Amino acid sequence: GAVVSQHPSRVICKSGTSVKIECRSLDFQATTMFWYRQFPKQSLMLMATSNEGSKATYEQGVEKDKFLINHASLTLSTLTVTSAHPEDSSFYICSARPDSEYGYTFGSGTRLTVV
Amino acid sequence: DAKTTQPPSMDCAEGRAANLPCNHSTISGNEYVYWYRQIHSQGPQYIIHGLKNNETNEMASLIITEDRKSSTLILPHATLRDTAVYYCIVSAHSGGSNYKLTFGKGTLLTVNP
Numbered sequence: 133g134a135v136v137s138q139h140p141s142r143v144i145c146k147s148g149t150s151v152k153i154e155c156r157s158l159d160f161q162a163t164t165m166f167w168y169r170q171f172p173k174q175s176l177m178l179m180a181t182s183n184e185g186s187k188a189t190y191e192q193g194v195e196k197d198k199f200l201i202n203h204a205s206l207t208l209s210t211l212t213v214t215s216a217h218p219e220d221s222s223f224y225i226c227s228a229r230p231d232s233e234y235g236y237t238f239g240s241g242t243r244l245t246v247v
Numbered sequence: 248d249a250k251t252t253q254p255p256s257m258d259c260a261e262g263r264a265a266n267l268p269c270n271h272s273t274i275s276g277n278e279y280v281y282w283y284r285q286i287h288s289q290g291p292q293y294i295i296h297g298l299k300n301n302e303t304n305e306m307a308s309l310i311i312t313e314d315r316k317s318s319t320l321i322l323p324h325a326t327l328r329d330t331a332v333y334y335c336i337v338s339a340h341s342g343g344s345n346y347k348l349t350f351g352k353g354t355l356l357t358v359n360p
Contacts, residue, residue: 138290164345175334176291176350225290229345235281235293236348243288 134160134230138239145216145246153211153242155226161206162228166236167199170223182209182226216246251335256355259329265322267354269335272316277339280311281348282320284331291334291350294320325358332356 135158145151155165165182180201181189188201198220200212209228213220223243227236252270259265271280282294295302295309297318302309308321322329334353340346 136290166347168350175352176285176348178347178349181345181347223288227290227348234279234296234340235283236291237293238290241288241290 134228134233134237136226136228136237136239138226138242140242141240142243143245145244147217147246148215150212150214151216151244153213153224153226153244155209155211155228155239157207157228157230157237160228160230162209162230163206165203165209165226165228167201167209167211168225168227170225170241176225179211182211184209213244216244218246220244221246251337251351253333253335253351253354255352256357258357258359259322259325261327261358261360262324265325265329265356265358267320267322267333267335267356268317269320270317271335271337274315274337275339278337279340280309280315280318281336281338282307282309283334283336283348283350284329285334285353286328286331294333322356325356327358327360330356330358 137156139154163184167179168176170176182201182203184203190196203209225241227238229236281296283291285291297309311318332353338346
């Protein structure tokens with residue numbers, strides 16, 4: 133089946149620094165990828181839709197200048213958390229879907245801790 | 248997208264069938280029912296989806312009522328590895344276009360030895 137690789141799996145950064153998270157579709161091309169955030173004991177919340185070759189679409193309440201998304205190729209989308217603060221500490225997950233399948237494949241997630 | 252209602256938690260004995268219900272009384276005619284699950288600290292995993300007819304794959308069966316207002320996900324022989332949060336999601340999906348997933352709180356299924 134389809135594979136989505138997410139890197140890093142864990143990252144600890146200092147407050148005020150930026151962190152980049154990569155999401156790759158390994159065996160298919162993805163013109164669209166989705167980024168989610170999940171706080172402890174809560175459900176996944178869609179943050180943004182990443183579109184290859186164009187600007188990302190952000191959900192209401194998500195700051196586009198803080199969460200920079202780049203989808204420069206058909207197999208790679210990156211999420212950069214800029215000027216991270218402790219409240220940005222969360223589990224970030226991406227997903228994508230081959231055109232031939234109905235179900236989305238999710239990455240294994242990135243646990244970000246801002247100290 | 249239509250809203251779904253699921254019980255917050257369920258228990259099941261290992262080897263027995265796990266039947267997870269979902270209510271989606273406001274579902275529209277073009278909306279599919281999707282089921283995903285999330286094992287602790289991992290990304291969600293697609294299980295199955297359906298529109299009107301019952302569906303079965305290697306992981307589970309999906310039973311959709313005739314009026315489409317509710318559905319049941321069936322894991323025929325639950326194992327300890329099936330312990331996870333199960334999400335029932337309703338979303339429109341047309342052709343090859345992408346669709347959004349709106350995750351609710353899901354059902355925490357605990358499979359006991």
